[in-house]
Each structure stands twice: as structure tokens, then as C-alpha cells.
Amino acid sequence: MERLNVGLIGVGRIGRLHAEHLAYRIPTARLIAIADVDEAAAQACADRLGVREATADHGALLKRDDVDAVVICSPTNTHAQLIEESAAAGKQIFCEKPIDLRLDRVDAAIAAARRAGVKLQIGFNRRFDANFRRIRQAIENGEIGKPQILHIISRDPAPPSIEYVKVSGGMFMDMTIHDFDMARYLVGAEVEEVYALAGVTVNPEIGAAGDVDTALITLKFANGVFASIDNCRQAVYGYDQRVEVLGKKGSIRVDNNYPNSAVVSGAECVARDLPLNFFMDRYVESFLTEMRLFIDAVLKGAPVPVTGEDARAAMLLALAARKSCETNRPVRTSDVVCAD
DSSP, X not given: OOOEXXXXXXXXXXXXXXXXXXXXXXXXXXEEEEEOSSHHHHHHHHHHHTOSEEESOHHHHHHOTTOOEEEEXXXXXXXXXXXXXXXXXXXXXXXXXXXXXXXHHXXXXXXXXXXXXXXXXXXXXXXXXXXXXXXXXHHHTTTTOSEEEEEEEEEOSSOOOHHHHHHSOOHHHHTHHHHHHHHHHHHOSOEEEEEEEEEOSSOHHHHHTTOOSEEEEEEEXXXXXXXXXXXXXXXXXXXXXXXXXXXXXOEEEXXXXXXXXXXXXXXXXXXOOOOOOOHHHHTHHHHHHHHHHHHHHHHHTOOOSSOHXXXXXXXXXXXXXXXXXXXXXXXXXXXXXXXX
């Protein structure tokens, strides 16, 4: 079996998950080197997975002739630079989202990969969730007719730390960006206009840090579809991830994932356990699928399923939503420029 030699940069929460998948669950991949600025963390991850090489110097990893591809899981502010360095080293690239918080840096990173002739896949894992893929299938197959309205509900079980809020780029960039990508993926068209209403209803400290924690966003697509995105940093009952599409011939809806299918029926109520409470539980299979497809794309010379241009388009919507909030008016995506 042909196998792809992979180096991984960054062993935070997502990095460790990708490392496990590469080491144990994707037979066509071979994880051969790990890098992290915290060398002890890199070594601990390598020891646990049986990987020989661990280093604090990502440059040393990129210089290795036996590394064919890199998986970038470092902090957001390093992504663009690492993409450019990896491209210059001739490595195929998988990078967690977002590429950067500035549109011009995103453009530079995408251009670097294109010039080098290497693949660049971005980690929008929700596209590979079985529930959401079924909605895409229903739309593609015409099961519900021409889509008219898309509604996405995406609410976290608890808000992130204030330290994270201060560096995340804001809720639209670190949370809603998944929903922007999902909306484009499901509708199969580009957004022309964004209108966002947002405020602070969960934690006043988030507002003091310059961010919002609750939002309603409407999207107008070029093909006439309307979409709404419902976001909140806190849903006390768990990780709330639902989608519905209304079409001319019917509708399709997916509900939350639960730890079990048990339903308790009594004289006073019918109840079930709460939804899964953590994104790593809810989307674990989608993380595995996206990485498997990246490896397959490199080995087979096929296009990657989520491109740098897809990441740019989602980021453009995040910038438009932020501008809409600031100006209290709809914003056309064509009016968002690099300076935003």
C-alpha cells in the first residue's frame, strides 16, 4: 500500500487528535515527525504515538526530505507564515482554519501554495459530518427541489475563556466562520449580501473584550436562496448543531447528536439525555474523514475537498458580518476589501 509521510506542527487539542488519526486510523498515512514550540509537548505526543522525531523547530521538520506533507495545527497567527514556508519547501499542506485574520495575508498564503504547485486543504471539518453531507446529497439529488431557505443553528455549550476571546479574531471569525462555510457548501453558491445583528447576552466580559456572544445573521445568495445563522456562545443543554433546508418540493432537517438513543417515558414527561456537550465528541468522525480525504487527494493527485479559496470566501463573510454589526446595515460582500 502506498503511504504518505506526514509531519505535524502544533500539538494542541486539535493537533493531538490529528496526530492520533494519522498514526493509528489512516493506513495510507505515516506520521514521521512532530514539531511544537513546546518541545516537551512535542516529545510527549511523539512518545505516546511511537513517532521517532520530535522537535521545537518546525524549520527542521520542513527540511526533511522524507516529509511529503505537513499538517498545521499551530495558533492562528502562525498559519499563513507556515503555509508559505511549507509551500517553499515543496510540502503538500493541510492547515486548520482560519488561514489568517487579515484578508491580504490569506491571499498571500494561497498564492504561495499555488506558485509552488502544492495542494492546500483547510480544516473545515463540518462538511464531512454524515448529517450535513446527507443534506448536501438531498440538495444535489433534487430530493427537496430548488432550495429556498437555509437555517443553521450553532450554539456552544459554554463560552470560551476571555484570554481566547482576546486573540480569536471575534465570534464571527472563530465560531460563525464554520457556519459561513457550511452555508456555502450546502447551497452551492456565493453570498452577495450579509446582515448581522449581534450583542452580549452571555458574559459581559466578552463585551468588555470587544466581542459579541450572541448573533442572528442573514445571507442572500446569488442564486436567490436566503439563509439565517443563529449563534450563541452558551446553550446550557449542550452543543446545539442543527440545520434545516426548505425547498420547493419539501424540506430536510438534521437534529443534534446524542450519547444514546434512549427515551424515558413517564406519567409526567417524556425525556432523553442531553446532546453531546463537546465539539470533539460531536465531530470526531468528521475530523478523521477530512484528513483521510486529504491524504487520498495527495496520493491520487486529485483536488482537495476544501480549498484555500473556500477558506477565503468564509472569511470574507465573517468580515462582512462584522462590518454589518458595526454599521447596522446590510453589507455586500463585493464591498469588503483587504483593509477590512
